[in-house]
Amino acid sequence: MFLGLRTIVYPVRDLATARRWWSEILGSAPYFDEPFYVGFNVGGYELALDPNGHAESGAGPVTYWGVEDVDQAVTRLTSSGATxxxxxxxxxxxxxxxxxxxxxxxxxxxxxxxxxxDSPA
Structure with missing residues (x-):
């Protein structure tokens, strides 16, 4: 079901500060930069900053696994005991x-x- 790791989203409280810090650490500017989400390409993977992430996750970063079909993946995961x-x-x-x-x-x-x-067409 999983195609491999794709994205990790870090919740941030101060998007501008986090953007500057990660840009310096990574040595590059984000490829996607909006007030609701900032994304960096790091070796073909996405490191993202989410100013709403603390409210959404409540638990820190969320790692996203690539799948061909989100509907099917959620159905399989929830039928196996996830909520x-x-x-x-x-x-x-x-x-x-x-x-x-x-x-x-x-x-x-x-x-x-x-x-x-490497995503299916």
Whole structure:
């Protein structure tokens, strides 16, 4: 079901400060920079900053595993005992995510992103 790791989203309280710090640490500017989300390409993976992440996750960073179909992934995960934490969200351009809580209480993100290298066509 999983295609590999894709994205880690760090919740941040001060987006401008976090953007500057990560830009310095990574040695590059973000490829996506909006008031609601900042994304850096790090070796073909995404490191993201979310100013709303503390409210959404409540538990720190969320790692997203790539999947071919978010609907199918959520169905499989919930039928195996996970519960929905953040419902399927469509961000446009074929990018869709969801977050579930595993039976042992961890957050598990899934992302359908046809723009990611090695994603099925």
């Amino acid at each position: 929905v934490h953040a419902p399927i969200t469509d961000y446009g351009g074929g990018i869709r995510t969801a977050v579930v809580v595993t039976p042992d209480g961890n957050l598990l993100g899934v992302i359908e992103n046809p723009h990611f290298p």
